Amino acid sequence: MSATATELLTSYRVTWEQKGIEKSHTEVCIVDDNDMTRPGDKEQLHGLLRRMLAIRHLPIGYSVPENVVLQDVIPLCNCEPYPGENCAWAEHKGERFYMTTSQTFPQCEVIHDRHRNKIVGIVSIGFSVKFLTMVREELGHQ
Template sequence: MSALTSYRVTWEQKGIDKSHTETCIVDSDDMTRPGDPEQRNGLLRKMLAIRYLPTGYAVPDNVVLQDVVPVCNCEPYPGQDCAFAYHGGERFYLTASSQPGYEVIRDHHREKVLGNVCHTLSVEFLTLVREKYGHQ
């Protein structure tokens, strides 16, 4: 199943100190390694080069990514508020667990527990959950 993810990308052309911010969409069908940020960034650089660089410079190596931020997919129209704006735009968050050495990953949408995670891995796991599921 194809998944489209929007990103707000700040970039500049190599050798030119002027940054631009654009919204780009990545289709999971274009990725052989879904969830791989390196492959995602390569697709974004290619897209930006083709769309914005002059002929002769339109190659991914001429695009320097400064910042790549997923755009909340619960924003049906540009400028409309995110359903999770009250929570800092985050659907998933960590809370303390009743088990020592663990933290709980919760979902603001249904206030349900996604799972207990060892505290040494909780932030990394939360980041993966946020990247994979966003605000779907």
């Protein structure tokens, strides 16, 4: 299974528990970016994940998103749920995020996200490597 040009899938390792029951579970959830009407909105993403987990893992009568408490949501490499496939970023040495020199702002570098073809930030040269490292750690793909 692979994503087409119009279908981008993002995988998350989600640690959660059922409300009122202190037992954690960890699952891999795949979200179709087309389901996100507000890309980048963590609340919408968390709502989709809670709904997915409630339907799949909670008993009948409890399977509503409000009964799922998210503890940790970590984005994963797009290829992780499909071990037989090539990494989506293999041609880029496995790097989803990359840095270029800014043509508009002197002494700045631009951090890009290949997954959404967007600019993540424009940063002073002195902080660009630290910022790129933080983005890679925060947003997941190693």
